[in-house]
């Protein structure tokens with residue numbers, strides 16, 4: 001995995017001619033920028049713009065860079081962005097291992113061993129053949145994180161990824177997520193309403209109006 005900086009260069013999102021949000025930010029490798037703000041401020045829309053699936057109803061200005069590569073107009077699948085949502089969104093027709101194998105880049109050798117090691121590192125050794133529906137919420141959240149990491153993205157976007165977890169689990173999963181994103185050297189953007197999430201992310205916080 002190559003470490004990059006994610007740059008939001010004077011990004012502005014508007015709807016029907018009305019400015020929804022403006023942001024200018026540089027997120028270094030392993031850093032988590034937290035974006036907070038009231039419901040409807042445009043947080044999820046910003047993530048959609050960066051990831052490449054912005055609804056055409058919005059007008060977007062500005063540029064997005066990953067290192068020296070401008071990704072503003074690239075197709076979503078070529079941007080190298082990993083996503084974590086509130087819902088782990090595991091494929092129900094695949095096993096846990098199948099879910100993890102899904103996003104792995106071509107050319108990765110020893111896939112099965114990689115998957116087994118990744119599961120072991122998050123305390124889920126032997127879970128590869130399991131049906132994702134048989135996993136608890138916290139276990140599913142760990143698998144969603146591993147799927148993101150094994151896809152070897154250049155940056156990560158997180159949209160309220162812990163909000164479905166109860167307090168204790170939320171604490172454990174977010175430590176794991178932030179630790180792993182940092183270790184992977186990924187620039188990450190977290191959208192949350194939770195001040196503890198922002199504090200634990202340990203990076204700068206931008207609050208939209």
Ligand SMILES: Nc1ncnc2c1ncn2[C@@H]1O[C@H](COP(=O)(O)OP(=O)(O)OP(=O)(O)O)[C@@H](O)[C@H]1O
Nearest residue numbers: 015020037038039040041042043044045046055057
């Ligand atoms: N496809 C769309 N077409 C038109 N308006 C939309 C569309 N998607 C979202 N909106 C509007 O754009 C605004 C921003 O929505 P967005 O989901 O980005 O807000 P948010 O800050 O993520 O809110 P929340 O914290 O509730 O998730 C809202 O007013 C929403 O109603």
